[in-house]
Amino acid sequence: MLKARALSIGYGKSPVGTGLDVAIGPGEILCLLGPNGCGKTTLFRTLLGLLPALDGTVLLNGQPITAMRRARIAQAIAYVPQAHAPPFPFEVLEVVLMGRTARLGPFAQPGKADRAAAYDALRQLGIQHLAQRDYSRLSGGQRQLVLIARALAQRAALIVMDEPTASLDFGNRVQVLAQIERLARSAATDGRGVILSTHDPDQAFALDARVLLMHEGGVLADGAATDVLTQANLSAVYGLPVTVETTPSGRNVCLPSLSQSAPTMTSDALTMA
Numbered sequence: 322m323l324k325a326r327a328l329s330i331g332y333g334k335s336p337v338g339t340g341l342d343v344a345i346g347p348g349e350i351l352c353l354l355g356p357n358g359c360g361k362t363t364l365f366r367t368l369l370g371l372l373p374a375l376d377g378t379v380l381l382n383g384q385p386i387t388a389m390r391r392a393r394i395a396q397a398i399a400y401v402p403q404a405h406a407p408p409f410p411f412e413v414l415e416v417v418l419m420g421r422t423a424r425l426g427p428f429a430q431p432g433k434a435d436r437a438a439a440y441d442a443l444r445q446l447g448i449q450h451l452a453q454r455d456y457s458r459l460s461g462g463q464r465q466l467v468l469i470a471r472a473l474a475q476r477a478a479l480i481v482m483d484e485p486t487a488s489l490d491f492g493n494r495v496q497v498l499a500q501i502e503r504l505a506r507s508a509a510t511d512g513r514g515v516i517l518s519t520h521d522p523d524q525a526f527a528l529d530a531r532v533l534l535m536h537e538g539g540v541l542a543d544g545a546a547t548d549v550l551t552q553a554n555l556s557a558v559y560g561l562p563v564t565v566e567t568t569p570s571g572r573n574v575c576l577p578s579l580s581q582s583a584p585t586m587t588s589d590a591l592t593m594a
Contacts, residue, residue, distance in 0.1 A: 350531060364535075395423035446500050498527065
């Protein structure tokens with residue numbers, strides 16, 4: 322589906338990351354994980370063809386992505402941003418129909434098949450009741466689900482999500498992650514590939530994803546979440562002691578040692594505070 326080898330990414334002549342190898346095939350879930358500034362968003366922009374690579378090549382279905390028309394890329398890759406603020410009060414159905422744009426000719430209007438694809442995407446996520454609602458008045462979690470529905474309506478083989486739960490509260494984060502988990506479970510049967518970035522290692526465990534762990538502009542490890550998200554790797558990447566434990570239900574969770582990572586305040590400092 323998508324492959325990049327010895328990729329160097331950045332802006333102008335300033336590299337953000339070098340020697341990056343990325344590959345995802347049908348039915349795979351790939352989770353990009355790493356601290357702020359490690360290059361996740363820059364890598365995403367390069368993989369999507371929005372930013373030229375400083376070195377190396379990105380191949381989409383065997384073809385250099387830089388040689389492909391934007392409409393062809395959009396038919397193959399659907400993108401879900403962190404957040405979206407529409408300039409006009411669109412209805413939810415209108416936002417989801419925007420995912421059909423790449424499959425319409427110039428000046429063409431969405432037809433019956435396009436509307437059916439949009440409604441089907443809303444039904445898959447259980448939000449068909451929002452179809453006529455004002456998108457700008459939805460909760461953050463609902464808006465994020467609408468953006469995922471837009472990507473599903475696009476009928477692309479690969480979905481790229483840039484920190485889809487980053488700005489959400491706990492309840493909305495759980496709601497969105499549950500739908501992403503459902504997509505992950507169905508990926509193997511429908512052949513869809515999913516790449517998402519996150520700051521939360523627990524999400525990678527929950528999705529049972531393959532993990533690309535980024536550190537200082539490079540790839541520290543690439544493999545199954547249980548193999549990559551070890552105490553040693555996470556402690557090295559985030560610069561603080563981290564333990565990985567298994568809950569009674571069998572789920573792996575990451576726990577930072579706050580007492581060892583937080584600076585000790587003196588009694589004078591506490592008095593001044």
